[in-house]
Amino acid sequence: MTIQVGISACVFGERVRFDGGHKQNRFVVDELSKHFTFKPVCPEVGIGMTVPRPVIRLLQLAEGDERLVESKNQSIDYTDKMKAFADKQIRQSDNMCGYIVCAKSPTCGMERVKLHIPNNNTVPGGTTGIYTRELMEKMPWLPIEEDGRLCDPVLRENFVFRVFALHDFYQSVRNNLSVNAFVKFHSRYKLILMAHSPAAYKTLGQMVANIKEWDIDDFWFEYRQQFMDALKERASRKNKTNVLMHLQGYFKRSLTKDQKHELATLIHSYREGNQPLLAPLALIKHYLREYPDPYLQIQMFIDPYPEELKLRYGL
Structure with a gap:
């Protein structure tokens, strides 16, 4: 790569x-x-x-x-x-x-x-x-x-993430310019868009839903610009908390009462600024390994770039 x-x-x-x-x-x-x-x-x-x-x-x-x-x-x-x-x-x-x-x-x-x-x-x-x-x-x-x-951990993470995302877009879509390629790519970034820009999440979702009404080349240029503009917006703690709660909902039938409470407590602690994002995410990843879900397993919000970069330590 x-x-x-x-x-x-x-x-x-x-x-x-x-x-x-x-x-x-x-x-x-x-x-x-x-x-x-x-x-x-x-x-x-x-x-x-x-x-x-x-x-x-x-x-x-x-x-x-x-x-x-x-x-x-x-x-x-x-x-x-x-x-x-x-x-x-x-x-x-x-x-x-x-x-x-x-x-x-x-x-x-x-x-x-x-x-x-x-x-x-x-x-x-x-x-x-x-x-x-x-x-x-x-x-x-x-x-x-x-x-x-x-040197700013938030700006550093956002920049590096956008680089990986644009590369992923080129690899996934440009070499296979098709409706199916766009739909698959967009599906993987839904939670990312929800965290960065709820407005863009809705707008781009509508674009992809109506993609057959577009010339595919025009769609390519417009989607790329709007997608990258959305990722440039800072993913707020409030929006990321909403995503974490959204992820939590996928395990409601799998977790015990105590497990649900533990995850909800971690998410609340993150929302209050007492825990880094990695804390609830680590538990969600643990549950995802134990209770696999095809939709969640493709979500880039969970692993957007190599872990060794340690970019989420300060978020």
Whole structure:
């Protein structure tokens, strides 16, 4: 299984920054590299800039246009070259399932990148790096995350999960574009959608129910976008509790009174914030092994990615 993920080369550990340094992320190198095949890209090097090189910045002109220029000589403009490079990379990224970018970079930053104006002041709130902006505009379904934000356990889990989900979508549906493939895929992610976005759970369910009214290619593009948008929403504790209670309902005829009480207590404790999600899930998995259910056994909510990544420990 090869899951292709783009990454800013400096975050992968390559010494390509303006000062010849790097910003290697240990979680990426030590953990994610076991599961993802990374494609390191340095946009600055990609357009022919040297290492080391002059510092560059984003400059907002009077008419609102943003340009990528050298800090000490703003007449040297790299904007068009950078956009052309981004377009070339995007055309070669059909199988890409995610992208990790370098925070604060004028090319790769995802948010709050410094945006200067001609008098050297900055615009409040900043902007997005020019390379990453092209990725986000032309591949809006693609999971993109900054290296620094991967330190947040919730953002880390959500990003990695979305990468695995998009890869699963490509493997399950793209190579077998059919009504049956969509129905099977959607069935496996019903509880995931219920946890992330109850509204999308209903909308996508209706789409799949009416899939025969669609052109299959149009359905592919629309479903992919709405599915990935839904997964980007944070799965709240309330929604995950509802899913756990939904799972609990499948065992009502199998468990003893004491077992039901034990599971209900764990779910309640999770809802109150006293237990991690793994606590009730571990018991549900135990009961699922003892009392197999074909529908629950295919649900991605139970095992959405390799356990060794330990992503649910802090949830």
